[in-house]
Amino acid sequence: MKTINISCRSGNSIIAFGELPELIRVYLPSERIVVVTDSNIYKYYKHLFKTISFDYIENSNVPFDEDTSIGNNDSSETNLITDKIIEIPAGEDSKSFETIEYIINKFIEFGVDRSYFILGFGGGVVCDITGFAASIFHRGLRFGFIPTTLLAQVDASIGGKNGINFNNIKNVCGIIRQPEYILSDYRTLQTLEQSEFENGLSEIIKTALVADSELYDIIEAFSDISNLQMLEQIIFRTAMAKAKIVESDETETGLRKILNFGHTFGHAVESIAKISHGRAVGIGMIKALELSVKLNNLDPEILIRVKKLLIKFNLPYEIEIDQKPLIDKILKDKKKESDKMNFILLDKIGKARIKEISIREISNNPEFC
Numbered sequence: 001m002k003t004i005n006i007s008c009r010s011g012n013s014i015i016a017f018g019e020l021p022e023l024i025r026v027y028l029p030s031e032r033i034v035v036v037t038d039s040n041i042y043k044y045y046k047h048l049f050k051t052i053s054f055d056y057i058e059n060s061n062v063p064f065d066e067d068t069s070i071g072n073n074d075s076s077e078t079n080l081i082t083d084k085i086i087e088i089p090a091g092e093d094s095k096s097f098e099t100i101e102y103i104i105n106k107f108i109e110f111g112v113d114r115s116y117f118i119l120g121f122g123g124g125v126v127c128d129i130t131g132f133a134a135s136i137f138h139r140g141l142r143f144g145f146i147p148t149t150l151l152a153q154v155d156a157s158i159g160g161k162n163g164i165n166f167n168n169i170k171n172v173c174g175i176i177r178q179p180e181y182i183l184s185d186y187r188t189l190q191t192l193e194q195s196e197f198e199n200g201l202s203e204i205i206k207t208a209l210v211a212d213s214e215l216y217d218i219i220e221a222f223s224d225i226s227n228l229q230m231l232e233q234i235i236f237r238t239a240m241a242k243a244k245i246v247e248s249d250e251t252e253t254g255l256r257k258i259l260n261f262g263h264t265f266g267h268a269v270e271s272i273a274k275i276s277h278g279r280a281v282g283i284g285m286i287k288a289l290e291l292s293v294k295l296n297n298l299d300p301e302i303l304i305r306v307k308k309l310l311i312k313f314n315l316p317y318e319i320e321i322d323q324k325p326l327i328d329k330i331l332k333d334k335k336k337e338s339d340k341m342n343f344i345l346l347d348k349i350g351k352a353r354i355k356e357i358s359i360r361e362i363s364n365n366p367e368f369c
């Protein structure tokens, strides 16, 4: 079992990589757990709450090239995590105050008190909503995650940002509070739709671009997603890169901002065009790279390389969208501070910088859209 420790002012976080049954046994408290999950995960993994054998996974979408079934296939072994399960509808629309209200009502119904541990079991949506609900109930309960999408394993579960959307503005309400544990098992990705797998690759490319040039080379060479050894290495390395950044700047006053590379434009596109987070970030990264070429003398060859990489992973790099709503949305982004906004520009692969740009310049300049 490999681990990464993140030590922050608001608390410490352990990312543990391994087989879920073992991770659960080692890290989860044996009682007083409430699981928050979504309808898809529950469909695939509900047996986990009765047994820790994963031999029932039949609907594998990602073509793994070896037998990756989790556990020892002894389904007679029952290891009930909990019978207190809160299932929310799958999808981005669940990141809302309505869902928070629903979860809080369930906490009350289950008699949850401060001795309880709240486990988010799902993708980035479940992680965000679980961390937020756990942090506001009784002024903060212990919580942790089992991230089940590639995007959540490399990004959304890590770093303690737990946000929800409001008024069609992404992540505009939220808190920063670290999950105690993140239990990461790439085998859960077996049931993921191919397109969801690709969404995760987009955030991996982002982390590599801003923080780890060797990781970028590894991803460029990564063409066979069924290569488990490589996938494991990529997930670990991306998580490590994010963990280091979070540890050095938990509250995003400096370095952590670079992880927002492509996100100002990406979030606006995601809200308006209603496309997935990963795909919107891919489009946002290309916009940020174009700006980097214009404003930061970035080698245009890098823009071409990243476009090729997105195409290789079936990710879009552009979208037809009206400029006016896009500008309006960008100006409502939470990264706006007074009359300016921070944009993340690339110096070279593996190195980014923060550039303040005035709102007037953004509003008057079509190249920001």
Ligand SMILES: NC(=O)c1ccc[n+]([C@@H]2O[C@H](COP(=O)([O-])OP(=O)(O)OC[C@H]3O[C@@H](n4cnc5c(N)ncnc54)[C@H](O)[C@@H]3O)[C@@H](O)[C@H]2O)c1
Binding pocket: 038, 039, 040, 041, 044, 090, 091, 092, 095, 122, 123, 124, 125, 126, 128, 148, 149, 150, 151, 152, 155, 156, 157, 158, 159, 160, 161, 162, 163, 171, 188, 189, 190, 191, 192, 193, 196, 199, 277, 278
């Ligand atoms: N808090 C952060 O730091 C942070 C960072 C990046 C992204 N995010 C957020 O994460 C969200 C996107 O996360 P996501 O891409 O994981 O989306 P998601 O949580 O909506 O999951 C995508 C889909 O995959 C399904 N799914 C999840 N795991 C599965 C599995 N193992 N097998 C089968 N289906 C499965 C889900 O039910 C859903 O339909 C966005 O809301 C984004 O804002 C947060």
